[in-house]
């Protein structure tokens with residue numbers, strides 16, 4: 001079953017059309033990457049899903065129920081982590097989560113157990129200091145715990161890793177993967193390597209439209225499946241051969257990328273004729289970054 005469906009969503013701010021005919025579905029118990037450059041409209045789409053903005057067309061369903069602008073009933077299924085979560089800095093993480101439980105009306109006994117469970121999930125069970133001393137990564141992890149408190153069916157995270165260092169990013173991504181056991185995760189990002197590491201499905205938003213979507217494998221199949229990297233011993237040879245074969249794109253001083261495999265025999269013959277030393281020829285999968293650039297160019 002799909003936990004979230006966007007169907008032909010449109011949104012304008014004044015004259016500016018931010019989303020045009022955006023449709024995608026997020027299957028249950030998956031991590032779904034919502035990818036787009038800064039300003040692509042990701043936060044706008046998330047606010048529409050949360051009923052915080054009124055759309056200009058289309059429909060959104062969470063757990064099969066339509067979302068309405070304003071106080072939408074569907075938010076009882078949703079946990080939300082904004083891009084910059086705010087906390088009471090004088091509280092400890094356990095106090096903060098207990099407070100979240102109390103205002104949600106959960107029985108005291110359940111609150112204690114849920115706090116312990118979530119602090120373990122996000123690796124903050126030994127952190128007894130006040131939140132004001134927390135790193136950004138620790139705050140994001142606490143934000144995930146807070147968003148998961150009410151056992152939402154859908155967890156929405158707005159750019160949860162963008163301000164984190166590589167270690168903090170990895171910790172947070174691991175938590176999102178663990179979270180899909182009990183929920184469905186939609187997270188927005190412009191960091192394509194994060195998507196490559198943890199997402200089951202992805203949708204690329206560009207210019208207000210979804211330009212590519214599916215599982216990682218599907219996306220790679222739809223677009224270019226692979227490319228060949230050619231590394232030569234001498235940089236002057238790399239420059240020279242790139243000027244003979246426009247299908248070769250320089251990617252470093254000595255390395256070239258070949259996207260059209262049909263040219264490879266001609267290139268190898270040329271290298272052999274001229275006795276140009278080769279260091280490495282490697283066939284490799286295109287990165288998501290390359291796929292995204294390709295889609296955006298077309």
Ligand SMILES: Nc1ncnc2c1ncn2[C@@H]1O[C@H](COP(=O)(O)OP(=O)(O)OP(=O)(O)O)[C@@H](O)[C@H]1O
Pocket residue numbers: 013018036037038039040041042043044045159190
């Ligand atoms: N309330 C608003 N009024 C007018 N324009 C807005 C409003 N909210 C967003 N926009 C514009 O809509 C566009 C999309 O913004 P949005 O924040 O949804 O993008 P984003 O993909 O989340 O970007 P980022 O990664 O930078 O957060 C931007 O050009 C932004 O300036």
